[in-house]
Amino acid sequence: MAHVHHRSTTVDGWQLFYREAGPADAPVVVLLHGYPTSSFMFRDLIPQLADRYRVIAPDMLGFGLSDAPPVGEFDYTFDALTDLTAGLLGQLGVTRYAIYVQDYGAPVGWRLALRDPEAITAVISQNGNGYDAGFVDSFWAPVWDYARNPNVDTEAAIRGALSIDAIRWQYLHGVADETVVSPDTWHHDHALVSRPGSDLAQLALFRDYRTNPPLYPALHQYLRDSRVPVLAVWGQGDEIFGPEGARSFAHDAVDAEIHLLDGGHFLLESAGDQVAELIRDFLSRRLLSAATGA
Numbered sequence: 001m002a003h004v005h006h007r008s009t010t011v012d013g014w015q016l017f018y019r020e021a022g023p024a025d026a027p028v029v030v031l032l033h034g035y036p037t038s039s040f041m042f043r044d045l046i047p048q049l050a051d052r053y054r055v056i057a058p059d060m061l062g063f064g065l066s067d068a069p070p071v072g073e074f075d076y077t078f079d080a081l082t083d084l085t086a087g088l089l090g091q092l093g094v095t096r097y098a099i100y101v102q103d104y105g106a107p108v109g110w111r112l113a114l115r116d117p118e119a120i121t122a123v124i125s126q127n128g129n130g131y132d133a134g135f136v137d138s139f140w141a142p143v144w145d146y147a148r149n150p151n152v153d154t155e156a157a158i159r160g161a162l163s164i165d166a167i168r169w170q171y172l173h174g175v176a177d178e179t180v181v182s183p184d185t186w187h188h189d190h191a192l193v194s195r196p197g198s199d200l201a202q203l204a205l206f207r208d209y210r211t212n213p214p215l216y217p218a219l220h221q222y223l224r225d226s227r228v229p230v231l232a233v234w235g236q237g238d239e240i241f242g243p244e245g246a247r248s249f250a251h252d253a254v255d256a257e258i259h260l261l262d263g264g265h266f267l268l269e270s271a272g273d274q275v276a277e278l279i280r281d282f283l284s285r286r287l288l289s290a291a292t293g294a
Contacts, residue, residue: 001261002094003044008065011087014074017065018058018088019043021050021285027121027287028094032085032243034103034128036167038064043100045268048276051281056097058088060104061080062201063192069199076204076209078211082111096121098283101128103241103265104205107212117222117263122229122287124279125249127195127241127265130219133247141184158206161271164190174237181269223252230256230288233278235263235271256264257282 004021019039029049031042040058046055059066060081060133061074063194074080085108089097098121101109106128113120133138147156160166172178193202223230230253234246259278263270 002049004046004050009088009091011084011091012047014067014084016058016061016067016084016088019046020054020056020092021046022052022054024054026054027283027285028053028097029053029100030089030094031055032102032105032109033057033063034105034265035041035202035285036063036162036170037185038066038189038192040064040188041185041266041268043252044272045276045279049279052280054097056089056092056094058085060085060108062198062205063293065192065230066070067196068195068201071200071204072163073199076201077208078107078111078205082108082115086112086115094217095119098122098287100124100126100279103128107209107215108289110212110215113222113226114218115214115227116165117226117235119245120226120228122231122283123223124231124282125246126233126267126275127235127238127245129245131245131248131251132213132216132217132225133248135242136227136240136242139240143206143209147207150207155203158203159199161206162193162202169192170240170264171269172264173239174235175261175270177270181266184267185266185269220252223249224254227254229253229282231278231282231286232256232258233267233275234258234260235265235267236260237263238265240254240265257286 002021008017038059043056062068074170099109142157232249233247236243
């Protein structure tokens with residue numbers, strides 16, 4: 001099994017942590033994590049892909065083992081996180097790559113694709129939303145309220161998402177056998193998002209999420225024009241981004257491959273081997289056909 005390297009580098013003055021594995025000259029797959037986790041969510045997937053691919057999984061600023069500056073020193077927006085991700089890939093000499101996006105990783109991935117459409121060789125969305133149809137109202141209504149009108153009451157509803165119980169729920173809802181999900185996951189994530197000042201950074205990103213749906217029409221046009229291969233592999237029990245978010249890719253992506261699996265938001269924790277098998281099969285077929293124009 002391939003060794004996974006744990007590295008850090010400075011981008012625009014900030015230390016970004018990332019995991020990397022696989023041959024340096026292999027096709028690149030970039031793994032973009034969601035809230036409230038980090039590249040830790042890919043700890044088992046990376047070795048499963050690294051025999052064929054150069055796999056890079058960064059921690060976004062404010063997450064995982066990357067720097068977490070206070071809001072007075074960094075403006076936490078999805079545009080800013082995209083800038084840093086692009087800077088990291090540039091430092092690593094990565095100009096062409098497939099993206100795996102989950103949760104927050106999706107708006108970062110969509111921005112990367114819209115900025116440089118020729119860079120993206122394939123898209124793998126694992127509960128990474130790109131359509132209005134994917135939003136589950138019961139979860140998102142408080143987020144939209146807070147974004148529209150930040151005040152003591154709307155903020156209190158969002159602060160609940162930072163609690164260990166809420167993070168545990170993210171990992172366990174939709175999972176038939178909760179005992180297969182390690183408690184290390186939510187304890188790890190909660191410890192890191194509980195660092196001093198992290199609450200304000202996370203609240204800023206919740207407020208900024210309102211900037212993501214307006215990008216969706218451009219994303220859909222990109223999918224149609226680029227004909228980029230798309231795999232949507234989704235935990236069908238997700239109560240944050242519902243299965244319609246996966247099915248919707250069929251409206252715009254050419255020959256989108258859509259798989260709804262038994263699981264929830266963090267599908268890798270309960271169906272990691274299935275997801276890895278689907279990714280390996282998808283990339284082996286679709287990257288080759290895209291490269292040859294077949």
